[in-house]
Amino acid sequence: MQKNIAIVGAGFSGAVIARELAQAGYKVEIFESRPHIAGNCHSERDAETGVMVHIYGPHIFHTDIERVWEYVNRYSRFMPYVNRVKAITNNSVYTLPINLLTINQFFGKTFRPAEAQAFLASLGDKTIENPVTFEDQALRFVGRELYEAFFKTYTVKQWGMQPTELPASILKRLPVRFNYDDNYFNHKYQGMPEDGYTSLVEKILDVPGVTVHLNTRFDPAQKDEYAHVFYSGPIDAWFNHAEGRLPYRTLDFEVFRDTGDYQGNAVINYCDNAQPYTRITEHKHFSPWEQHEKTLLYKEFSRQCEEKDIPYYPIRQARDKVQLERYVKVANEEPNVTFVGRLGTYRYLDMDVTINEALSTADKFLACAKGNERMPAFVIDPLA
Ligand code: UDP
Numbered sequence: 287m288q289k290n291i292a293i294v295g296a297g298f299s300g301a302v303i304a305r306e307l308a309q310a311g312y313k314v315e316i317f318e319s320r321p322h323i324a325g326n327c328h329s330e331r332d333a334e335t336g337v338m339v340h341i342y343g344p345h346i347f348h349t350d351i352e353r354v355w356e357y358v359n360r361y362s363r364f365m366p367y368v369n370r371v372k373a374i375t376n377n378s379v380y381t382l383p384i385n386l387l388t389i390n391q392f393f394g395k396t397f398r399p400a401e402a403q404a405f406l407a408s409l410g411d412k413t414i415e416n417p418v419t420f421e422d423q424a425l426r427f428v429g430r431e432l433y434e435a436f437f438k439t440y441t442v443k444q445w446g447m448q449p450t451e452l453p454a455s456i457l458k459r460l461p462v463r464f465n466y467d468d469n470y471f472n473h474k475y476q477g478m479p480e481d482g483y484t485s486l487v488e489k490i491l492d493v494p495g496v497t498v499h500l501n502t503r504f505d506p507a508q509k510d511e512y513a514h515v516f517y518s519g520p521i522d523a524w525f526n527h528a529e530g531r532l533p534y535r536t537l538d539f540e541v542f543r544d545t546g547d548y549q550g551n552a553v554i555n556y557c558d559n560a561q562p563y564t565r566i567t568e569h570k571h572f573s574p575w576e577q578h579e580k581t582l583l584y585k586e587f588s589r590q591c592e593e594k595d596i597p598y599y600p601i602r603q604a605r606d607k608v609q610l611e612r613y614v615k616v617a618n619e620e621p622n623v624t625f626v627g628r629l630g631t632y633r634y635l636d637m638d639v640t641i642n643e644a645l646s647t648a649d650k651f652l653a654c655a656k657g658n659e660r661m662p663a664f665v666i667d668p669l670a
Contacts, residue, residue, distance in 0.1 A: 288513065290315050294504045295518035297325025298637055299627030299644045301490040302357075303516050306648030308495035315497050315512075317504035322484065323491065325518075326598065327637060329482030335543055335580035337570045338482045342596070343537055343586060344553055344567045345483060348471040349638030355475045357641060361489035364477035365575050369470040375435045375557040382555065383470055384428060384436065385463040392432065399464040406432075406462070423454035427462060440557040443564050444588045444599075445535060451603060456634070473638075478572055509623060514651070514661060518627035520597060521613050521668075529612040532632055533590070534597035540585040548581050563587050600632045610668060617663040624651070624661055631668035 291307055293300045296318035304314045322328050326342035346369045349355050358364065371382040380388045389395070389402045397405060409429025417423040420441060424433035437457065441449045445456075461472050469476070479486040491498060506524055509515045517524055522532045540563075552571035556563060567584045570576065591597050600606075610632050617625055626647055628635040635643075647665045654661045 288313075290512055291514050291516070292317065292504060292509070292512040293516045293518070295325065295627065295629075296323040296487070296491070296498055296500075297518060297627060298327065298487065298640045299518040299630070299647075300325075300516065301487045302641055302644035303626065303648050303651075304496045305490050305493050306645065307651065308493045310648075310652055311495070312513075313495050313497075315499065316491070317502045318498060318500050319503045319519075321501050323498060323500070324484040324487040326596070327483040327487070329484050331482070332569075332582050335570070335582045336576075336578050337580070337582045338573050338576070339569045339582060340483075340567070340572065342598075343539065343584065344565075344572070345637060346471070346476065346572075347478065347637055348473040348476040349636075350473045350475070351638055351642050353645065354638045354641045357645065358479070358486065362479035362481065362486040365480050365573070367478040367572065367574065368476055369553065370468050370551065371470050371553045371555060372551050373436060373555040373557050374560075377560075379554075380436075381468040382436070383460045383462065383468070384432060385468050386466050387468065389432075389464075392435065403464045406464075417454045420449035420452040420454060420457050423457045424449065436557045439559050440555060440564060443559075443562070445601070446588070446590055447603075453602070480575075513622070515623045516647070517623055517625050518630045520629040521610075521617065521625050521632055524623070524625070525613060525616060528616075529609055531593075532609060532613070533601045533603075533606055535588050535599040535601065536591035536595040537598050538587040538589065540587070541582065542585070543580060543582050545580050548583055597629060600628070600634060602632065602634070606632075607669065614664070614668055620663055622661070623663060625664055625668070631664065631666060633668060 290313045293304050293314060293316045296316050300316055304316055308314050327345050328341045329338055330341055332339050373380050373382045380391055386399060386402055390397055406428060410427055411425040414422045414426040417426045424437050438449055445452055549566060549568050553565055553567050555565045563585045565586050567586065568581055570578050570581050624647060625631055626644060627640055643666050650665045651661050
C-alpha cells in the first residue's frame, strides 16, 4: 500500500502543499506541535473586545503574484485594507514609508516631487556605489538625517545589532516615494481575510485526504513510515541542532485593552529610544468593516530568540549563512525530506512568497513522482 505523506507544520507552507497533494490523490497527515493551525499568521477573536487579533503580531496580505492572489481568494473573501503606517520620532508624528509628506514635514519644506527627489539625492552619500549593509543602503538613498530619525534606532531595537551588521535587503523592503502615496506596500493587491487568517488556512485544509494532528510533534525518526516528508519547522531542529542553533529574533507582546479608538491607526512605529518597544498595533483597525466599542492593542518588543521561544525573524548574518550552508549540505543528503517555508529554509519570507513557493513545491513533487525522479531537499535554494 502507498505510504502517506507527512507534513510538519500547519502554516501556509504546510497547508498549501497538503491541499495540492490531497487533490492529486495522496493521503496527507499534518503534524502541528501547537494547539492551532495557521502558524504565526494565526488569528483569533478576543472574547472581551470581540476584536480579531493577529496573535503573533501584525500580518497584512499584499502581493504582485496573480496566482497567489487568485489562490487565497478561493478560500476567503478579502476585504479592502491598505496599510498606512505612522511613525513617531523626536516627539513628532510622520507618515511611512518615506514619502513627500514625510520629507516636507521633516525638513519644513513644501517641495514638489522632482524637488524632493533632487533634495534627497543631494543628501545621499554617492560614494556608496554598491550598498551592502543596511546602513549603506540608508545613507545612499535617504541620507544621514532621515536614516537616524526613522531607521537606525528602530533597527537596533528590532534586530539587536547595528545596521552596519545587517544586509541592505532588509531596508529594501521599504519603498521611498516622491508623491503623497503613503501605502506601506508597492504591491498590486492588498487586503485582509474577512474572517481572519486561521479561517483561511482552515478552508485550505478542508479537503478529503488531509488529516491534521494538533499538539503533535513529529520525530524525524518517524520519517520512514511516510512516502515523503515536507518539513516547515526550523531546519536546525530537524538535525537536532548538530551544527549549532541558527539565530532568530523573537517577539514579546504586551497586551492591553481600552475603549474607543486608542491610537487612530493600526500600526504606529516608535523609531527613537524614547520607548523600548518598536511598534504598537491596534488590531481592530485591521478590520475597518467591523464595529467594536472596545479595543485591544499590542506593544511589540523584540529580543534574541532562546531555546523555548517562538522563532520569528531569521537573522542571516554572514556567519549564520555559513552555518546554514552546513545544514543545507546534510539536508541534501537526506532522502525523502523537503525543507520548506520561512523556518525550513531560514529566510525572511512574506506570506505571498511562502504560498507561491509552496505551490511550486507541490508542482515539483507531482512532476518528480510522474517522472520517477528524486524530489530534492529544497525547491528554492536557501542560500540564494
Ligand atoms: N524599519 C525601520 N523603521 C521603521 C520601519 C522599519 O528601521 O519604522 C526597518 C527595520 O530594520 C525593519 C525593516 O525596516 O526590520 C523592515 O521593516 P518591515 O516593516 O518590512 O518589517 P516587518 O513588518 O516585517 O517586521
